[in-house]
Amino acid sequence: MSNLKYRIALILALVVASVWALFPRTVIERRPKGGTFVYDTVKKVPLKYGLDLQGGMHLALEVDESKGAVANKSEALNNALRVVRNRIDEFGVSEPVVQKVGDDRIIVELPGIDDPERAQAVVQKSAYLEFQILDESQALDRIAPRLDAIARDKGLLAKSAAAPGAKPADTANKALTSLFAGSDTAKKADSAQRVASADSAAKRKTGDTTKAAADTNAALAVKEGPFQNLVQPYQIPGEYLVASADEPLIRTLLADSTVLAALPPGKVIRWGSDSTIAGGGKVYRSLYVLDARPVLTGEYLVDAKPRTDPMEGTVVGFTLNNEGARRFKNETTKHIKDYMAIVLDERVMSAAQIQSSIGRDGQITLGRRGDVQAAQDLALVLRAGSLPVPLKVAEVRQIGASLGQDSIRDGITAGVIAVALVILIMAIYYKFSGLLAIGALVLYVLYTLAALAGFDAVLTLPGLAGFILSIGIAVDANVLIFERIREELGRGKTVRTSIDEGFRHALPAIVDSNVSTLLTAAVLYQFGTGPIKGFAVTLIAGLVASMISAIFVVRTFYLMWLNRSRGATPQTLSI
Numbered sequence: 176m177s178n179l180k181y182r183i184a185l186i187l188a189l190v191v192a193s194v195w196a197l198f199p200r201t202v203i204e205r206r207p208k209g210g211t212f213v214y215d216t217v218k219k220v221p222l223k224y225g226l227d228l229q230g231g232m233h234l235a236l237e238v239d240e241s242k243g244a245v246a247n248k249s250e251a252l253n254n255a256l257r258v259v260r261n262r263i264d265e266f267g268v269s270e271p272v273v274q275k276v277g278d279d280r281i282i283v284e285l286p287g288i289d290d291p292e293r294a295q296a297v298v299q300k301s302a303y304l305e306f307q308i309l310d311e312s313q314a315l316d317r318i319a320p321r322l323d324a325i326a327r328d329k330g331l332l333a334k335s336a337a338a339p340g341a342k343p344a345d346t347a348n349k350a351l352t353s354l355f356a357g358s359d360t361a362k363k364a365d366s367a368q369r370v371a372s373a374d375s376a377a378k379r380k381t382g383d384t385t386k387a388a389a390d391t392n393a394a395l396a397v398k399e400g401p402f403q404n405l406v407q408p409y410q411i412p413g414e415y416l417v418a419s420a421d422e423p424l425i426r427t428l429l430a431d432s433t434v435l436a437a438l439p440p441g442k443v444i445r446w447g448s449d450s451t452i453a454g455g456g457k458v459y460r461s462l463y464v465l466d467a468r469p470v471l472t473g474e475y476l477v478d479a480k481p482r483t484d485p486m487e488g489t490v491v492g493f494t495l496n497n498e499g500a501r502r503f504k505n506e507t508t509k510h511i512k513d514y515m516a517i518v519l520d521e522r523v524m525s526a527a528q529i530q531s532s533i534g535r536d537g538q539i540t541l542g543r544r545g546d547v548q549a550a551q552d553l554a555l556v557l558r559a560g561s562l563p564v565p566l567k568v569a570e571v572r573q574i575g576a577s578l579g580q581d582s583i584r585d586g587i588t589a590g591v592i593a594v595a596l597v598i599l600i601m602a603i604y605y606k607f608s609g610l611l612a613i614g615a616l617v618l619y620v621l622y623t624l625a626a627l628a629g630f631d632a633v634l635t636l637p638g639l640a641g642f643i644l645s646i647g648i649a650v651d652a653n654v655l656i657f658e659r660i661r662e663e664l665g666r667g668k669t670v671r672t673s674i675d676e677g678f679r680h681a682l683p684a685i686v687d688s689n690v691s692t693l694l695t696a697a698v699l700y701q702f703g704t705g706p707i708k709g710f711a712v713t714l715i716a717g718l719v720a721s722m723i724s725a726i727f728v729v730r731t732f733y734l735m736w737l738n739r740s741r742g743a744t745p746q747t748l749s750i
Contacts, residue, residue, distance in 0.1 A: 179738060182731040189723075190618065193625030197221050221628035223286065225635035225709060226272065228576055228583060231286035234298065235570035237279055245564050249278040254563040256281055262297055262555065281566070284574065286633050291571070297552055299566050300520075304473025304539075304557065306503070307443075309413030309514040309526060310464040314439040315406070323400025325437055326428050401425060406462060409451075411514050414526065416451060416459040425462070443467045445516070447523045463523045465516055470506040475499020479557035481550035484540075489550045491539045493557060500535040508532040519553075586636050590643045597650055605657050607749030611732040612653040612725075619649050619717075619724035626716040638709035645717020648692065652725035655681040657750055670748045674733050682726065689718050 199221065223229075236259070238245050238252060245251050252275060259281060260273045272284035285294060405421045408414070417425050428434050429444060438444065447461025478494040495503060507515070507529050516526040517539050525540040539553070576583070598616070601609035623642065632638070660677030668676065693715060700711035 179731070179734050182727070182734065186618070186728060186731060189622060193621045196625040196628045197621075222624065223633050225633040225638070226284055226286045226574070226576070227635050229286065230573065230575040231284055232291050232294065233570070233572050233574045234283040234285070234295065234568060235276075236281040236283065236298065236566045237569045239565040239567040241567075248564075251564040252279065252281060255566060258562050259283065259298055259566075261558075280569065293548075293552070295568055295571065297555060299568065300552070300562075303520055303562075304476065305469040305518040306471045306506075307445075307465040307467075307469050307516050307518055308510055309411065309516055310442055310466065311412040311513065313412075314442050315402070315415065315444070315464045316408070318437065318439055319402035319406070320400075321437055322402045322428070322434055325433055326400060326402075326431075401428060409461070411526065411528070413464045413514065415462040415464070416453065417462050419450065419458040419460055422460050441467050445518055445521055445523050448519075461523065463516055463526065465518070465523075469518075470510070470515065471495075471499060471503050473557060475502070476557055479554040481547065481554045483547070487540050489540075489547060491550050491554050491557070493537055493539065495535050495537075503537075504532045504534045583636065586639065590639055593643055594646055597647060601650060601653070605653075605750055608657050608660075611729055611736075612650065612657075614732060615653070615724040615728040616646065616649060618728055619646070619720050622720040622723060623713075623717045626720060627713060630712065630716070632712050632716070633709065634713075635709040637707070638713040641710040641713035642717055645714055645721055648689070648718065649721030649725055652681075652685045652689075652721060653729060655684055656725070656729070660748070660750055664748065664750070671737055673748070674730075674737070678726065678730055685722070685726065689722055693718050 225231075236255075238248055238255075256273065256275050263271045263273055263283065263285070271286070272282065274282050276282050283298060401421070401424060405425060406415045406417055409416045426446075443465050445463050445465055447463060449461065451459045451461060453459050475495045475498060476493050477496045477499075479491055480493075481489065481491050484490050511529050511531065514526055514528050516523045517537075518524070519539065598613050601612050603609070605612065623645065627634070656677050659681045660673050663673035663676045664670070696711045696714040696718070700708055700715065703711060
């Protein structure tokens with residue numbers, strides 16, 4: 176009786192867990208919208224339909240050549256196809272369609288997507304990871320006068336003021352004028368004195384006040400400019416701050432090819448991912464000067480997982496392979512006490528001093544304002560790999576079901592008829608024992624659907640076919656058990672002994688047949704795509720549930736019947 180209580184408790188626990196897994200839930204999700212984030216109430220449906228039953232989201236991706244031409248576009252797209260497929264698999268979408276069309280386009284079709292904007296961001300994200308040493312030679316300070324001279328000679332400052340989206344004319348003119356004034360009082364006084372001296376000399380020589388002022392401003396611009404006055408050194412070597420109001424101007428200057436060519440050899444400039452509030456409450460953006468050669472890249476990364484640290488906020492921990500760990504340890508050993516930056520997609524995520532050699536494990540700090548969803552997406556794309564070429568979304572739309580309503584209706588009708596016939600045959604042929612098997616079959620259906628919901632499976636028509644097939648397999652196990660019980664009863668054994676012997680002798684045959692089918696389904700899942708994989712998933716879930724229902728649940732029903740008849744031991748079993 177004690178054993179029976181545990182059996183009943185386990186069955187009820189599985190029923191409760193299955194109902195909970197299948198019950199729709201309303202959750203609050205943080206979604207990107209219009210450059211910011213909003214919180215939406217979303218109804219989570221555990222089991223969703225596939226592309227053939229309900230359609231989904233269609234994305235057409237092309238190579239983005241806005242930043243430069245791609246030499247071998249077809250080969251680059253083949254490599255990108257593999258990365259996109261890995262990302263979609265990591266994203267948790269079941270039954271996706273990811274394929275190359277022609278030599279310039281990748282088609283992605285995703286069923287049951289609740290957040291299309293997030294899906295696009297995950298597919299397009301580059302996620303190129305680099306570890307670079309910060310410059311300690313003050314190269315930017317030494318080259319700043321030359322960069323300012325280039326900006327003045329090419330008229331970049333005027334272009335920046337006239338660029339679309341710039342400040343109004345009077346504000347822009349004031350901002351440009353302030354570029355040639357020092358950042359502190361002493362520099363302002365020195366500048367004013369030089370302006371006055373130059374102006375007086377010009378007046379004495381020419382008497383033309385206007386020309387003197389223009390010459391004075393031109394002479395002053397040679398010595399002072401945005402790189403000398405707006406880019407301020409900060410706490411660690413190679414780190415600078417730029418006021419948010421001045422950031423568009425500095426970005427425009429750094430985007431010019433002549434300015435880039437004048438940068439010190441072997442050095443690159445990268446913007447930071449976060450902002451800093453300094454004196455006076457002003458907001459500043461970080462700017463870093465780094466060694467162009469990275470210490471290590473993300474190609475050696477084998478795993479990445481998001482987590483929350485009480486001290487550092489949201490972080491993404493990563494693990495390197497053996498070769499990456501060896502190289503990272505060697506390089507960081509050479510640069511102990513130097514500062515190293517973690518650069519993702521040409522943006523500095525964090526920078527810190529190397530206190531000792533670093534091996535296999537590390538982390539990317541997103542800070543306290545980092546979103547958990549963003550950390551999950553970052554870990555996802557890091558695990559899937561970096562895109563070899565940038566991709567852009569050429570087309571996005573919703574698509575309908577690939578199968579017609581007639582096909583869907585006929586398929587469901589065939590499944591219902593098949594299940595009804597199985598139930599009818601079991602009830603007529605095996606009588607009372609058949610009814611026990613039907614009761615276990617109801618629980619089997621519940622367990623199987625819950626398992627599919629737990630794996631975020633998507634129901635497709637082939638998947639439903641696999642589900643119905645597994646119902647037949649579940650009943651087949653009961654047929655083997657019932658026939659064995661009949662044999663034992665025919666030999667004159669008691670009902671309880673016949674039931675025990677029937678389950679014991681039928682078990683090896685049931686396990687062998689289910690394991691062989693499981694192996695076949697596993698091969699289909701591993702090498703199949705689309706509907707074939709859906710068929711395999713439902714078949715595997717059904718086989719596991721059938722083992723539980725046919726062996727454990729039916730025997731528990733028998734034990735309950737025997738326990739109730741304990742006062743009057745039954746002489747016959749309806750089987």
